[in-house]
Amino acid sequence: MSQDSPDDDIVLGSGETGVEESSDEQNEDDTCEIRIGEMVYRDIVVPESATGQRIDYFLTQACDGFSRTQITQAIQAEGATLDGRTVRPSVKIQANQRIRFRVPEPVSDDTVPENISLDVLYEDDGLVVVNKPPGMVVHPARGNWTGTLTSALAFRFQSLSDVGGPTRPGIVHRLDRDTSGVIVVAKTNSIHVHLSEQFANREVEKEYFAITAARIDRDRDIIDVPIGRHPYQRDKMAIRENHATSKAASTFYEVISRHGRFTQVRVRPKTGRTHQIRVHLSHIGAPILCDRLYAGHAEVSLGMLTGTRDAAKDTVLLERQALHARKLTFRHPQSGQMMTFEAPLPADLMRVIERLEQLP
Structure with a gap:
């Protein structure tokens, strides 16, 4: 994302630009776009419902197509004014104030x-x-244009399938950003189609390892409840019955071991819905450890595991959800042979397991 400064003949916040402005027709939500030279600005009148919100949060909701990180970086580069004055991303906004956002x-x-x-x-x-x-x-x-798996794949391999489009070369299925583990990538369109059919027909066996932030009493069970879009948080999914966005979802889990109020589990999702394992385990009262969206905490310290507040035990052990795609089994589209691939547990999860096993 480019962070160009305003042109020299544009003085944001002064009410005088020195250049001709052209704007789109005012929308019903008191928002319009203004072009100043080569720059495009969005003028927004803050509604009553947004009173007290941070400006970066508000603009993330108001400007589709941009992540909060992009919005914050733009504000930090003096890309936003509030009633004519440049502001920080953390400033709180009030009803009827006017925001101009580059x-x-x-x-x-x-x-x-x-x-x-x-x-x-x-x-x-x-x-x-x-x-x-x-x-x-x-x-x-949005918000993640570099450092991706597809960028790494495009550098290393000369040919990848293009079935998924230009931003997803070779990608047959996905893992969440903070979920580690096995993922298969197609080099040719024919292989891509065959693998996609296996996923769609539920012929692919997926096994995950997870640590939950609660004790699971049942040794094994199947969670069979539909998942749909969260009613008001766009980055979350939720258990939703009889909703337009709902899809059937089924997850089998089996307890590996229990450590105080934490549980290591083996998980085999039968379907492949967005955030399925995370939502289902949260639904039974055992969200995945360090799951920012569904467990409410973004890091795990030694003190959290031991239940102490000793400053010496505040060493951070984990900064992402404790979920790992451990095994993947599918039929090779060319040979017809069933193949299983396994990824060892990464170092951060091993650190947590080592500490958990020391608990009484």
Whole structure:
């Protein structure tokens, strides 16, 4: 995302621009776009419902197509004014104030190859199996245009399928950014189609490892409840019966071990809904440890595990959800052979397990 400064003949907040402004017709929500030279600005009158919100949060909701990170960076680059004055991302807004926001430049849809190390578990002339590290986004999306798995793949491999479009070369299925583990990538369109059919027909066996932030009493069970879009948080999913966005979802889990109020579990999702395992485990009162969206905490310290407030035990052990795609089994589209690939548990999860096993 470009962070250009305003042109010299534009003085934001003064009410005088020195150049001709052209604006779109005012919308019903008191929002309009104004072009000043090569820059596009969005003028917004703050509604009553937004009183007390941070300006970066409000603009993230008001400006589709941009992440909160992009919005924050634009504000920090003096890209927003409130009643004519530049502000910080944290400033609170009030009803009827006027925001002028410089719209960030669009990011190219093309995948940019980047020399990023990959842990390749298997490769042949038709497909690649990778152990994705935590923190890596699978394909470019708003707020995450670089450092993606597709960028790493595009740099390393000469040919990848283009069935998924220019931003998703080779991508047959996805893992959440902070979920580590096995993911299969198609080199050719034929392989891509065959693998996609196996996923759609539920012929692919997926096994995950998770640590939950609560004790699960049942040794094993099936969670079979539909999942749909959260009613008011756009980045979350939720259990939703009889809703337009709801889809059937089924997850089998089996307890590996219990440690105080924490549980290690083996999870086999039968379907592949967005955030399925995270939502289902949260539904039974055992959200995944360190799941920012569904468990309400974004890091795990030693003190949290031991239940003490000793400052010496505040060492951070984990900063992402404790979820790992451990195994993936599918039929090779060319040979017809059933193949199973396994990714070892990463170091951050092993640190947590080591501490959990020391609990009484």
